[in-house]
Amino acid sequence: MKLSEIKIYIKSDLYRFNGNDKQFLKTFFKNSYFRFQVYLRMAKSDVYALSFVFRFLKAKLGKKVNIQLNHNVAIGYGLYIPHGNVVINSQASIGNNCSFLQFVSVGAIHYGKSADIGDNVYIGPSSCLVGAIKVGSNSVLGAGTVAAKDVENNCVVVGAPAKVIKKVEDIAMYSDNLCDDKWARMLGK
Known part of the structure; x- marks a missing residue:
């Protein structure tokens, strides 16, 4: 998936958490469940190296938040x-x-x-x-x-x-x- 599409998906997830698509960094660092979803979305990247890194981060955080x-x-x-x-x-x-x-x-x-x-x-x-x-x-x-x-x-x-x-x-x-x-x-x- 292209990064431009992933960005839209992440903004839509942010909207579900906040009621707006603003305050990405604040939500990312304060909410580990939202952060997990960002890693999940980024793991779908068509750039293999990026996908690989985010799959690793998702797996690690997934164990912590139990998702x-x-x-x-x-x-x-x-x-x-x-x-x-x-x-x-x-x-x-x-x-x-x-x-x-x-x-x-x-x-x-x-x-x-x-x-x-x-x-x-x-x-x-x-x-x-x-x-x-x-x-x-x-x-x-x-x-x-x-x-x-x-x-x-x-x-x-x-x-x-x-x-x-x-x-x-x-x-x-x-x-x-x-x-x-x-x-x-x-x-x-």
């Missing part, structure tokens, strides 16, 4: 991981404006495919996504949810196994600082 997320996972703009103890399988795909809270696990069954997560998805604390499921856009997985089957668009699901309890009227009620379409336009998508 396992491979740099090869397809991730949209506006990623938000504000806490540690997050494990995401390398076969997963993550849409735009996704939030992963503490103790989230996105796994696969017997080395198979993992979850395909849509846009504007909020995954609450201690939630598990198991296997090759699809999580629809604008969906919310409440705390402690275990999803082993597809989740439709615009649904709030809770429990183990996950059950729909209501429709999402406004995803902004569940997630702060969602990025708008300008980020997609900046990326040419």
